[in-house]
Amino acid sequence: AAAAAVVAALPAAVRSATGADISGPAGESATALRALDADIASRLSAIPAADRALVTGHESLGYLADRYGLDVVGTVTPSLSSQGQVSAAHLADLERAMEKAGVRVLFTESGVSDALAQAIRDETGATVVELGIETVPSDGSYTTYIEDLSGRISSALTDAEG
Secondary structure, eight states: OHHHHHHHHHHHHHHHHHOOOOHHHHHHHHHHHHHHHHHHHHHHHTSOGGGOEEEESSTTSHHHHHHHTOEEEEESSSSSSTTOOOOHHHHHHHHHHHHHHTOOEEEEOTTSOHHHHHHHHHHHOOEEEEOOTTOOOTTOOHHHHHHHHHHHHHHHHHHTOO
16 A cells, blocks of 8 residues: 555656656556555455464564554564574563464564574474565566565464464
């Protein structure tokens, strides 16, 4: 929805700066982005309320979680940087938060220590699912990227039920 709003605002800015009229392609792109948003919302809304809590590698899914009604209850690395320091106390707090929220899936991405993810898995029984957050799909498409990301999240949380 935010991307569609930006695309919808482009024609006026481009016309003002260059005189070019891009309203047709911009309108088509905005429409496609709104449809994509609706598809993602539908896919993620199908996750039962009890399974909508996430633990991620770092704070990389906050916007997606906020937009689609998911709840990030903790992160392995306590910052956006993969250089953030992880303490034993942080891991213990994370494991307690996972238990309290009933989190059964740990989503990781590049830069998250495999050893930390496995230690959390061993302590909590959570399934570890790596997301290619930093990877551009082979077709270079945002649509492919966000559909794959939301599909992997939805599948992992749905498969982890019970």
